[in-house]
Amino acid sequence: MKNMNSALLNNVSELTKLARKFNCFYLSGLHQGICKPFIVAGHQVGLIRPDVLKYLHRFPEVFRVAGKFVELNPAFRDYQERTVKVAEVLQKLRKDDEICALKGWRDECFEVSTPFYHESLLEMDRSAVCLFGIRNYGVSVTGYLNHPSKGLCIWLQQRSFTKQTWPGKWDCFVSGGLAVGYGILETAVKEAAEEASVVGELVKKLVPAGCVSFYFESERGLFPNTEYVYDLELPLDFVPQNADGEVESFELLTAEECVQRALTPQFKTTSAPVLIDFLIRRGYINPENEPNYRHLVELLHVPLQSIYNWSAEITSNGDDSEMQY
Amino acid sequence: MKNMNSALLNNVSELTKLARKFNCFYLSGLHQGICKPFIVAGHQVGLIRPDVLKYLHRFPEVFRVAGKFVELNPAFRDYQERTVKVAEVLQKLRKDDEICALKGWRDECFEVSTPFYHESLLEMDRSAVCLFGIRNYGVSVTGYLNHPSKGLCIWLQQRSFTKQTWPGKWDCFVSGGLAVGYGILETAVKEAAEEASVVGELVKKLVPAGCVSFYFESERGLFPNTEYVYDLELPLDFVPQNADGEVESFELLTAEECVQRALTPQFKTTSAPVLIDFLIRRGYINPENEPNYRHLVELLHVPLQSIYNWSAEITSNGDDSEMQY
Numbered sequence: 208m209k210n211m212n213s214a215l216l217n218n219v220s221e222l223t224k225l226a227r228k229f230n231c232f233y234l235s236g237l238h239q240g241i242c243k244p245f246i247v248a249g250h251q252v253g254l255i256r257p258d259v260l261k262y263l264h265r266f267p268e269v270f271r272v273a274g275k276f277v278e279l280n281p282a283f284r285d286y287q288e289r290t291v292k293v294a295e296v297l298q299k300l301r302k303d304d305e306i307c308a309l310k311g312w313r314d315e316c317f318e319v320s321t322p323f324y325h326e327s328l329l330e331m332d333r334s335a336v337c338l339f340g341i342r343n344y345g346v347s348v349t350g351y352l353n354h355p356s357k358g359l360c361i362w363l364q365q366r367s368f369t370k371q372t373w374p375g376k377w378d379c380f381v382s383g384g385l386a387v388g389y390g391i392l393e394t395a396v397k398e399a400a401e402e403a404s405v406v407g408e409l410v411k412k413l414v415p416a417g418c419v420s421f422y423f424e425s426e427r428g429l430f431p432n433t434e435y436v437y438d439l440e441l442p443l444d445f446v447p448q449n450a451d452g453e454v455e456s457f458e459l460l461t462a463e464e465c466v467q468r469a470l471t472p473q474f475k476t477t478s479a480p481v482l483i484d485f486l487i488r489r490g491y492i493n494p495e496n497e498p499n500y501r502h503l504v505e506l507l508h509v510p511l512q513s514i515y516n517w518s519a520e521i522t523s524n525g526d527d528s529e530m531q532y
Numbered sequence: 533m534k535n536m537n538s539a540l541l542n543n544v545s546e547l548t549k550l551a552r553k554f555n556c557f558y559l560s561g562l563h564q565g566i567c568k569p570f571i572v573a574g575h576q577v578g579l580i581r582p583d584v585l586k587y588l589h590r591f592p593e594v595f596r597v598a599g600k601f602v603e604l605n606p607a608f609r610d611y612q613e614r615t616v617k618v619a620e621v622l623q624k625l626r627k628d629d630e631i632c633a634l635k636g637w638r639d640e641c642f643e644v645s646t647p648f649y650h651e652s653l654l655e656m657d658r659s660a661v662c663l664f665g666i667r668n669y670g671v672s673v674t675g676y677l678n679h680p681s682k683g684l685c686i687w688l689q690q691r692s693f694t695k696q697t698w699p700g701k702w703d704c705f706v707s708g709g710l711a712v713g714y715g716i717l718e719t720a721v722k723e724a725a726e727e728a729s730v731v732g733e734l735v736k737k738l739v740p741a742g743c744v745s746f747y748f749e750s751e752r753g754l755f756p757n758t759e760y761v762y763d764l765e766l767p768l769d770f771v772p773q774n775a776d777g778e779v780e781s782f783e784l785l786t787a788e789e790c791v792q793r794a795l796t797p798q799f800k801t802t803s804a805p806v807l808i809d810f811l812i813r814r815g816y817i818n819p820e821n822e823p824n825y826r827h828l829v830e831l832l833h834v835p836l837q838s839i840y841n842w843s844a845e846i847t848s849n850g851d852d853s854e855m856q857y
Contacts, residue, residue, distance in 0.1 A: 391819040415818035417809075418829045433826065435819060488813055490739040494716040494760060501758060504743045508833030 221470050222483060222492065223499040226506035229476050232424035232431075233509045242429070244517040245339050246278040247289065247328045250321040251517035254340035254429060262306065266296045276517065279329075289329035290316075297335050308337050308427045311371030316387045317343055322515045330387045334371070337428025342511060343384065346395040347481040348413065348437045350380035350403065350447065352459075359462040359491060361482070362447060364402065365455040366475065372427075375455065376475040377468055379482065380439070380447070381405070391415075395437050402454055403447035405439065414438045416488060419480040419507045422514070431511045436481055462491045480507050546795050547808060547817065548824040551831035554801050557749035557756075558834045567754070569842040570664050571603040572614065572653045575646040576842035579665035579754055587631065591621045601842065604654075614654035615641075622660050633662050633752045636696030641712045642668055647840050655712045659696070662753025667836060668709065671720040672806040673738065673762045675705035675728065675772065677784075684787040684816060686807070687772060689727065690780040691800065697752075700780065701800040702793055704807065705764070705772070706730070716740075720762050727779055728772035730764065739763045741813060744805040744832045747839070756836045761806055787816045805832050 219227075227234055236242070243260065245253035255263070255277050263270040263277060269292050271278045283289045301309040316330040319341050336343050350362040361380070368375045383398035385391065395413055399405035416436050423430040447457045460468060466486065469479045484507050486492045487500075494500045544552075552559055561567070568585065570578035580588070580602050588595040588602060594617050596603040608614045626634040641655040644666050661668050675687040686705070693700045708723035710716065720738055724730035741761050748755040772782045785793060791811065794804045809832050811817045812825075819825045 414815040415812075415820075416815060417812050418826055420830070435826075438815075484742075488741050490741060490763075493740040495740075501743055501760075502837070505745070505833070505835070505837050508830070510830070510835040510838075512827070512830050513835075 220497060220499050220503075222466070222497060223503055223506070225470060225476075225479050226421075226483065226503055229421050229423050229479055230506050230509055232429055233422035233514075236424050236429075237422065237514065242340065243272075244276040244515070245341075246276050246517065247319065248279075248281065248321075250328070251276075251515040252319050252321065252328065252339070252341055253336075253515070255338070256340075256429065259306075259338045259428070262300055263296075266299075269293065269296050286327055286329055290331070293329060293331050293335075297332060306338065308334055310334075313371075315384070317341070317384060318387050322512065333384055333386070337430055340429035340431060342431045342433065342515075344433050344435070345382060345384045346391060346398065346435045346437060347379045347478065348381040348395055348399055348405075348439050349481065349485045350405075350439045350441050351485070352441050352443055352445075354443065354461075357461050359489060360459050361462065361465045361485070362403075362441065362457055362459050363465065363468065364447070364449075364457050367453045367455050370453060373475040373477075375473075377471075377473050378475045378478045380457075382434070382478065382481070385435075391435050395435070399439070401451040402449060403457070404450050405447070409439075409441070409445070412439055417484070419484045420509055420511045421477070421480050421506065422509055422511060423477050430477060431514065432477060433511060434481055436484060438485065462486060462489075466492075483507060545822060545824050545828075547791070547822060548828055548831070550795060550801075550804050551746075551808065551828055554746050554748050554804055555831050555834055557754055558747035558839075561749050561754075562747065562839065567665065568597075569601040569840070570666075571601050571842065572644065573604075573606065573646075575653070576601075576840040577644050577646065577653065577664070577666055578661075578840070580663070581665075581754065584631075584663045584753070587625055588621075591624075594618065594621050611652055611654055615656070618654060618656050618660075622657060631663065633659055635659075638696075640709070642666070642709060643712050647837065658709055658711070662755055665754035665756060667756045667758065667840075669758050669760070670707060670709045671716060671723065671760045671762060672704045672803065673706040673720055673724055673730075673764050674806065674810045675730075675764045675766050676810070677766050677768055677770075679768065679786075682786050684814060685784050686787065686790045686810070687728075687766065687782055687784050688790065688793065689772070689774075689782050692778045692780050695778060698800040698802075700798075702796075702798050703800045703803045705782075707759070707803065707806070710760075716760050720760070724764070726776040727774060728782070729775050730772070734764075734766070734770070737764055742809070744809045745834055745836045746802075746805050746831065747834055747836060748802050755802060756839065757802060758836060759806055761809060763810065787811060787814075791817075808832060 242254040242256050244251045245255050300306055311334045313333040315333045317333050317336050319329050320327050352360050354360045364378050366376050366378050381399045381402045383394055396410055399410050416438050418433050418435050420433045469482050567579040567581050569576045570580050625631055636659045638658040640658045642658050642661050644654050645652050677685050679685045689703050691701050691703050706724045706727045708719055721735050724735050741763050743758050743760050745758045794807050
């Protein structure tokens with residue numbers, strides 16, 4: 208195998224290296240087995256790292272750390288009770304100011320639901336979902352135009368330096384998380400108005416174009432992310448204007464400049480999948496110029512839907528002795 | 533789980549049911565554990581069903597049926613020797629005329645390669661790869677136009693009634709398998725000329741747009757398929773003409789008519805992923821009109837890359853303990 212590994216290293220494109228970076232947890236951490244499944248109402252909804260686990264031990268009436276897994280107290284009866292009990296813990300932890308991720312408290316809730324059938328179980332602050340490895344969903348809009356001389360061009364935004372996450376990094380044109388109470392298109396429309404002043408007739412041109420899924424990990428936590436992607440063809444004379452103070456600047460780049468920008472540390476790693484997917488769908492990245500094309504497409508669609516299968520295994524075996532990942 | 537299953541059944545769209553059909557092996561057969569991993573040169577390259585296994589028992593000098601797996605005799609030294617030995621067996625089986633799939637012998641070889649690093653191991657006739665569950669690759673072209681009054685329209689082909697597989701069924705505009713010696717774009721260009729007389733300036737407009745992957749099973753065998761997809765915008769006055777006798781007819785349908793056609797038994801099941809992917813990328817199928825949108829996207833990108841991991845399991849218990857996927 209050693210020969211093949213070195214052959215592999217020689218053939219891996221820069222884009223594939225980037226795709227491995229935004230899938231670092233899928234490709235590596237997931238298999239190390241140091242995270243414990245997080246179970247709510249009999250369903251695995253996440254994974255918890257040891258660094259988070261040590262805080263949860265303080266709240267045995269809420270989180271039961273039972274050998275191989277962590278369970279939200281099954282006595283909590285419903286969505287509301289689970290939400291309240293978890294929020295109390297998170298507020299205490301936030302007050303203690305020990306957990307990096309909670310410094311970015313958002314006052315915006317994400318939903319936690321069962322795998323497969325997407326039954327809602329509870330909601331928690333957006334800043335906390337990465338502590339539990341909860342799947343999270345967002346929308347991303349690629350604003351582009353076919354420039355008469357430069358060809359395919361894409362508007363990127365530079366995130367505000369005051370943002371809690373990825374401050375000052377280059378990012379997609381427009382994006383936002385799917386918060387409780389908002390629809391998918393609705394979120395795209397709202398974010399397009401707030402971040403780039405795309406309104407009126409222009410916002411009606413949003414074209415949904417699929418999803419990308421990847422599993423990233425950082426110091427802050429675990430990010431099993433799915434982004435609903437939208438394309439928006441912009442007029443040549445359109446210049447985006449930020450309206451919510453969350454954007455430092457916008458810049459129009461050629462497709463090639465975008466790729467180069469995405470490969471720098473100045474680009475938000477978890478926004479690269481959206482850009483790569485767009486460039487693949489438009490034929491800019493293609494089987495003739497990308498040696499790892501198929502692998503790259505695979506890394507834009509990792510099977511998050513089947514990673515959290517702990518409860519399925521219990522169910523099918525009658526007990527938990529056959530747990531597999 | 534029972535309640536949720538019935539809730540699920542109530543919410544499943546027709547398109548999702550179709551996506552489950554072309555992934556019937558991924559969603560069901562794969563987990564039944566009745567197929568044996570097929571190992572070549574230490575790598576799992578396929579799966580073998582019991583109905584095929586009984587024929588392979590006749591050739592112990594070529595196929596070693598060793599308890600949990602089937603191994604191509606590891607004494608075969610290289611690509612050529614493996615290819616010759618397997619071809620001899622296949623020719624004998626073909627002569628015996630007992631295996632349905634081999635009645636469609638093609639005299640066209642597909643390559644068998646290692647997972648992950650795609651090292652070529654052998655080639656075998658296209659008709660036989662489904663007997664061994666070998667991953668197979670093809671190209672599919674969606675010929676479309678934006679009709680001034682009807683909106684998005686797509687050309688479909690009806691397959692010739694004399695074709696060995698799916699005779700008379702409705703299919704994508706143009707498609708073909710990736711045979712040994714042909715490149716990806718090269719195959720798309722060749723098939724577009726042969727099947728639909730798309731040549732000259734028009735064929736230069738082929739736009740690569742990604743891949744779809746799914747795992748189908750039929751009486752004939754196992755189909756872990758990956759299709760490289762291409763889009764081709766056609767002029768309003770273009771009418772495809774078949775040049776190789778493999779097409780019965782062509783028909784221009786609206787997007788909605790295409791969906792309805794794909795849902796009938798007259799549509800080639802394994803071509804539906806390409807059509808659905810196209811309609812998702814163009815926004816025709818979207819999160820607002822498809823209740824299982826995300827699940828549908830997932831079923832167009834099932835992780836074929838990590839299904840055949842048998843050699844990894846052997847390896848992880850032995851020397852190369854650091855191998856990860």
